Amino acid sequence: MTADPLVLNPELERATSRLLATIASFSDPDLAEPTLCAGWTRGHMLSHLARNADAYVNLLTWARTGVRTPAYESPEARDEGIQAGAARPLAAQLADMAAASTRLATAIDAMPPEAWSVTVALPSGTPIPAARVVWSRICEVELHHVDLCAGYTPADWPDAFPLRLLHDPATPHAATLVDPDGTVLLTVENAPTVSGPVHALAAWLTGRGDGTALTGDLPNLEAWK
Incomplete structure:
Protein backbone atom coordinates (compact mmCIF):
# COMPACT_ATOMS: atom_id res chain seq x y z
CA MET A 1 0.00 0.00 0.00
CA THR A 153 -12.38 1.71 19.01
CA PRO A 154 -10.15 -0.20 16.58
CA ALA A 155 -13.32 -1.42 14.88
CA ASP A 156 -13.90 2.21 13.85
CA TRP A 157 -10.57 2.51 12.05
CA PRO A 158 -10.87 2.94 8.27
CA ASP A 159 -10.04 -0.34 6.53
CA ALA A 160 -6.76 0.88 5.04
CA PHE A 161 -5.29 2.02 8.36
CA PRO A 162 -4.90 -1.36 10.13
CA LEU A 163 -3.62 -2.95 6.91
CA ARG A 164 -0.86 -0.35 6.68
CA LEU A 165 -0.20 -0.70 10.39
CA LEU A 166 0.41 -4.45 10.06
CA HIS A 167 3.22 -3.80 7.58
CA ASP A 168 4.74 -0.84 9.38
CA PRO A 169 8.34 -1.53 10.47
CA ALA A 170 7.52 -0.05 13.89
CA THR A 171 4.80 -2.66 14.49
CA PRO A 172 6.02 -5.90 16.14
CA HIS A 173 6.22 -8.61 13.48
CA ALA A 174 5.67 -11.39 15.97
CA ALA A 175 3.41 -13.76 14.02
CA THR A 176 2.15 -14.77 10.63
CA LEU A 177 -1.18 -12.97 10.33
CA VAL A 178 -4.26 -14.37 8.62
CA ASP A 179 -7.68 -12.80 8.19
CA PRO A 180 -10.92 -14.75 8.86
CA ASP A 181 -11.19 -15.73 5.17
CA GLY A 182 -7.79 -17.41 5.29
CA THR A 183 -5.95 -14.69 3.40
CA VAL A 184 -2.36 -14.38 4.61
CA LEU A 185 -1.78 -10.72 5.47
CA LEU A 186 1.79 -11.00 6.70
CA THR A 187 4.25 -13.89 6.76
CA VAL A 188 6.88 -14.14 9.48
CA GLU A 189 9.22 -17.12 9.29
CA ASN A 190 9.49 -19.41 12.30
CA ALA A 191 6.63 -17.62 14.06
CA PRO A 192 3.17 -18.80 15.13
CA THR A 193 0.09 -18.08 13.05
CA VAL A 194 -2.56 -15.78 14.47
CA SER A 195 -5.93 -15.27 12.80
CA GLY A 196 -8.64 -12.67 13.17
CA PRO A 197 -10.18 -9.47 11.81
CA VAL A 198 -7.58 -7.05 10.47
CA HIS A 199 -8.49 -4.31 12.95
CA ALA A 200 -8.25 -6.78 15.86
CA LEU A 201 -4.82 -7.97 14.71
CA ALA A 202 -3.56 -4.39 14.46
CA ALA A 203 -5.08 -3.49 17.83
CA TRP A 204 -3.36 -6.45 19.51
CA LEU A 205 0.03 -5.70 17.95
CA THR A 206 -0.14 -2.04 19.01
CA GLY A 207 -1.39 -2.66 22.55
CA ARG A 208 -4.96 -1.50 21.89
CA GLY A 209 -6.50 -4.94 22.20
CA ASP A 210 -5.97 -8.03 24.35
CA GLY A 211 -6.28 -10.53 21.52
CA THR A 212 -9.52 -12.10 22.70
CA ALA A 213 -10.98 -11.79 19.18
CA LEU A 214 -8.02 -13.69 17.73
CA THR A 215 -7.22 -17.38 17.37
CA GLY A 216 -3.86 -19.11 17.42
CA ASP A 217 -0.85 -19.26 19.70
CA LEU A 218 -0.40 -15.56 20.52
CA PRO A 219 3.24 -14.81 21.35
CA ASN A 220 4.34 -12.52 24.16
CA LEU A 221 4.67 -9.14 22.50
CA GLU A 222 6.91 -7.80 25.25
CA ALA A 223 9.74 -9.83 23.72
CA TRP A 224 9.32 -7.99 20.43
CA LYS A 225 9.56 -4.41 21.72
Whole structure:
Protein backbone atom coordinates (compact mmCIF):
# COMPACT_ATOMS: atom_id res chain seq x y z
CA MET A 1 0.00 0.00 0.00
CA THR A 2 1.24 3.47 -0.82
CA ALA A 3 2.98 5.70 1.72
CA ASP A 4 2.82 8.72 -0.59
CA PRO A 5 2.17 11.68 1.75
CA LEU A 6 -0.08 13.43 -0.76
CA VAL A 7 -2.20 10.28 -1.10
CA LEU A 8 -2.34 9.82 2.67
CA ASN A 9 -3.06 13.47 3.47
CA PRO A 10 -6.84 13.17 2.87
CA GLU A 11 -6.84 10.25 5.31
CA LEU A 12 -5.12 12.45 7.87
CA GLU A 13 -7.72 15.17 7.35
CA ARG A 14 -10.55 12.70 7.92
CA ALA A 15 -8.87 11.20 11.00
CA THR A 16 -8.37 14.69 12.43
CA SER A 17 -12.01 15.58 11.82
CA ARG A 18 -13.12 12.47 13.70
CA LEU A 19 -10.80 13.32 16.58
CA LEU A 20 -12.07 16.90 16.78
CA ALA A 21 -15.66 15.64 16.83
CA THR A 22 -14.85 13.40 19.79
CA ILE A 23 -13.14 16.24 21.64
CA ALA A 24 -16.14 18.50 21.03
CA SER A 25 -18.37 15.90 22.70
CA PHE A 26 -16.45 16.14 26.00
CA SER A 27 -17.28 18.29 29.00
CA ASP A 28 -14.64 19.90 31.20
CA PRO A 29 -14.87 17.11 33.82
CA ASP A 30 -14.42 14.50 31.08
CA LEU A 31 -10.87 15.71 30.51
CA ALA A 32 -9.81 14.42 33.92
CA GLU A 33 -10.77 10.84 33.04
CA PRO A 34 -7.92 8.32 32.57
CA THR A 35 -6.77 7.01 29.19
CA LEU A 36 -5.14 3.80 28.04
CA CYS A 37 -1.74 5.49 28.52
CA ALA A 38 -0.77 4.97 32.14
CA GLY A 39 -0.64 8.18 34.15
CA TRP A 40 -2.24 10.32 31.45
CA THR A 41 -5.67 11.88 31.62
CA ARG A 42 -7.57 12.88 28.50
CA GLY A 43 -6.21 16.35 29.09
CA HIS A 44 -2.65 15.02 28.90
CA MET A 45 -3.49 13.09 25.73
CA LEU A 46 -5.00 16.09 23.98
CA SER A 47 -2.09 18.30 25.01
CA HIS A 48 0.30 15.69 23.62
CA LEU A 49 -1.55 15.43 20.31
CA ALA A 50 -1.55 19.19 19.80
CA ARG A 51 2.16 19.50 20.55
CA ASN A 52 2.87 16.49 18.37
CA ALA A 53 1.28 18.31 15.43
CA ASP A 54 3.61 21.24 16.08
CA ALA A 55 6.55 18.84 16.34
CA TYR A 56 5.76 17.53 12.87
CA VAL A 57 5.51 21.10 11.58
CA ASN A 58 9.10 21.50 12.82
CA LEU A 59 10.19 18.40 10.90
CA LEU A 60 8.57 19.57 7.68
CA THR A 61 10.17 22.99 8.15
CA TRP A 62 13.53 21.21 8.49
CA ALA A 63 12.91 19.29 5.26
CA ARG A 64 11.68 22.33 3.35
CA THR A 65 14.35 24.83 4.45
CA GLY A 66 17.35 22.62 5.12
CA VAL A 67 17.72 24.17 8.58
CA ARG A 68 17.80 21.46 11.25
CA THR A 69 14.65 21.96 13.33
CA PRO A 70 14.12 19.13 15.85
CA ALA A 71 10.62 18.01 16.65
CA TYR A 72 11.13 19.14 20.26
CA GLU A 73 13.93 21.12 21.85
CA SER A 74 14.53 18.21 24.22
CA PRO A 75 12.68 15.29 25.81
CA GLU A 76 12.23 17.48 28.89
CA ALA A 77 10.66 20.26 26.80
CA ARG A 78 8.28 17.72 25.27
CA ASP A 79 7.16 16.50 28.69
CA GLU A 80 6.84 20.03 30.03
CA GLY A 81 4.67 21.05 27.08
CA ILE A 82 2.31 18.15 27.70
CA GLN A 83 2.05 18.87 31.41
CA ALA A 84 1.56 22.61 30.85
CA GLY A 85 -1.50 22.05 28.68
CA ALA A 86 -3.09 19.08 30.41
CA ALA A 87 -5.31 20.96 32.87
CA ARG A 88 -6.79 23.46 30.43
CA PRO A 89 -10.57 23.65 30.00
CA LEU A 90 -12.25 22.00 27.05
CA ALA A 91 -12.62 25.17 24.98
CA ALA A 92 -8.89 25.81 25.16
CA GLN A 93 -8.02 22.20 24.36
CA LEU A 94 -10.33 22.12 21.35
CA ALA A 95 -9.12 25.44 19.99
CA ASP A 96 -5.49 24.41 20.44
CA MET A 97 -5.99 21.08 18.67
CA ALA A 98 -7.79 22.72 15.77
CA ALA A 99 -5.11 25.40 15.40
CA ALA A 100 -2.21 22.95 15.64
CA SER A 101 -3.86 20.66 13.09
CA THR A 102 -4.30 23.59 10.73
CA ARG A 103 -0.64 24.55 11.12
CA LEU A 104 0.36 21.03 10.18
CA ALA A 105 -2.00 20.98 7.18
CA THR A 106 -0.49 24.27 6.00
CA ALA A 107 3.04 22.89 6.40
CA ILE A 108 2.11 19.81 4.36
CA ASP A 109 0.68 21.96 1.59
CA ALA A 110 3.86 24.08 1.54
CA MET A 111 6.19 21.14 0.91
CA PRO A 112 7.89 21.17 -2.51
CA PRO A 113 8.14 17.69 -4.09
CA GLU A 114 11.90 17.38 -3.59
CA ALA A 115 11.67 18.13 0.14
CA TRP A 116 9.74 14.93 0.90
CA SER A 117 12.92 12.87 0.42
CA VAL A 118 14.96 14.86 2.97
CA THR A 119 15.92 12.87 6.06
CA VAL A 120 14.65 14.19 9.39
CA ALA A 121 14.45 12.60 12.84
CA LEU A 122 11.44 11.52 14.86
CA PRO A 123 11.31 12.54 18.54
CA SER A 124 12.74 9.09 19.33
CA GLY A 125 15.78 9.97 17.22
CA THR A 126 14.87 7.53 14.46
CA PRO A 127 15.83 8.96 11.05
CA ILE A 128 13.02 8.97 8.48
CA PRO A 129 12.32 10.62 5.14
CA ALA A 130 10.03 13.61 5.57
CA ALA A 131 7.51 11.73 3.43
CA ARG A 132 6.83 9.49 6.44
CA VAL A 133 5.64 12.37 8.62
CA VAL A 134 2.08 12.23 7.30
CA TRP A 135 1.80 8.52 8.04
CA SER A 136 3.34 9.02 11.48
CA ARG A 137 0.75 11.67 12.28
CA ILE A 138 -2.08 9.41 11.13
CA CYS A 139 -0.79 6.78 13.56
CA GLU A 140 -0.66 9.31 16.39
CA VAL A 141 -4.21 10.46 15.74
CA GLU A 142 -5.80 7.05 15.17
CA LEU A 143 -4.06 5.20 18.00
CA HIS A 144 -4.48 7.95 20.58
CA HIS A 145 -8.10 8.48 19.55
CA VAL A 146 -8.66 4.92 20.77
CA ASP A 147 -6.59 5.67 23.89
CA LEU A 148 -9.07 8.40 24.88
CA CYS A 149 -11.60 5.69 25.88
CA ALA A 150 -14.41 7.76 24.41
CA GLY A 151 -16.21 5.21 22.26
CA TYR A 152 -13.81 5.22 19.32
CA THR A 153 -12.38 1.71 19.01
CA PRO A 154 -10.15 -0.20 16.58
CA ALA A 155 -13.32 -1.42 14.88
CA ASP A 156 -13.90 2.21 13.85
CA TRP A 157 -10.57 2.51 12.05
CA PRO A 158 -10.87 2.94 8.27
CA ASP A 159 -10.04 -0.34 6.53
CA ALA A 160 -6.76 0.88 5.04
CA PHE A 161 -5.29 2.02 8.36
CA PRO A 162 -4.90 -1.36 10.13
CA LEU A 163 -3.62 -2.95 6.91
CA ARG A 164 -0.86 -0.35 6.68
CA LEU A 165 -0.20 -0.70 10.39
CA LEU A 166 0.41 -4.45 10.06
CA HIS A 167 3.22 -3.80 7.58
CA ASP A 168 4.74 -0.84 9.38
CA PRO A 169 8.34 -1.53 10.47
CA ALA A 170 7.52 -0.05 13.89
CA THR A 171 4.80 -2.66 14.49
CA PRO A 172 6.02 -5.90 16.14
CA HIS A 173 6.22 -8.61 13.48
CA ALA A 174 5.67 -11.39 15.97
CA ALA A 175 3.41 -13.76 14.02
CA THR A 176 2.15 -14.77 10.63
CA LEU A 177 -1.18 -12.97 10.33
CA VAL A 178 -4.26 -14.37 8.62
CA ASP A 179 -7.68 -12.80 8.19
CA PRO A 180 -10.92 -14.75 8.86
CA ASP A 181 -11.19 -15.73 5.17
CA GLY A 182 -7.79 -17.41 5.29
CA THR A 183 -5.95 -14.69 3.40
CA VAL A 184 -2.36 -14.38 4.61
CA LEU A 185 -1.78 -10.72 5.47
CA LEU A 186 1.79 -11.00 6.70
CA THR A 187 4.25 -13.89 6.76
CA VAL A 188 6.88 -14.14 9.48
CA GLU A 189 9.22 -17.12 9.29
CA ASN A 190 9.49 -19.41 12.30
CA ALA A 191 6.63 -17.62 14.06
CA PRO A 192 3.17 -18.80 15.13
CA THR A 193 0.09 -18.08 13.05
CA VAL A 194 -2.56 -15.78 14.47
CA SER A 195 -5.93 -15.27 12.80
CA GLY A 196 -8.64 -12.67 13.17
CA PRO A 197 -10.18 -9.47 11.81
CA VAL A 198 -7.58 -7.05 10.47
CA HIS A 199 -8.49 -4.31 12.95
CA ALA A 200 -8.25 -6.78 15.86
CA LEU A 201 -4.82 -7.97 14.71
CA ALA A 202 -3.56 -4.39 14.46
CA ALA A 203 -5.08 -3.49 17.83
CA TRP A 204 -3.36 -6.45 19.51
CA LEU A 205 0.03 -5.70 17.95
CA THR A 206 -0.14 -2.04 19.01
CA GLY A 207 -1.39 -2.66 22.55
CA ARG A 208 -4.96 -1.50 21.89
CA GLY A 209 -6.50 -4.94 22.20
CA ASP A 210 -5.97 -8.03 24.35
CA GLY A 211 -6.28 -10.53 21.52
CA THR A 212 -9.52 -12.10 22.70
CA ALA A 213 -10.98 -11.79 19.18
CA LEU A 214 -8.02 -13.69 17.73
CA THR A 215 -7.22 -17.38 17.37
CA GLY A 216 -3.86 -19.11 17.42
CA ASP A 217 -0.85 -19.26 19.70
CA LEU A 218 -0.40 -15.56 20.52
CA PRO A 219 3.24 -14.81 21.35
CA ASN A 220 4.34 -12.52 24.16
CA LEU A 221 4.67 -9.14 22.50
CA GLU A 222 6.91 -7.80 25.25
CA ALA A 223 9.74 -9.83 23.72
CA TRP A 224 9.32 -7.99 20.43
CA LYS A 225 9.56 -4.41 21.72
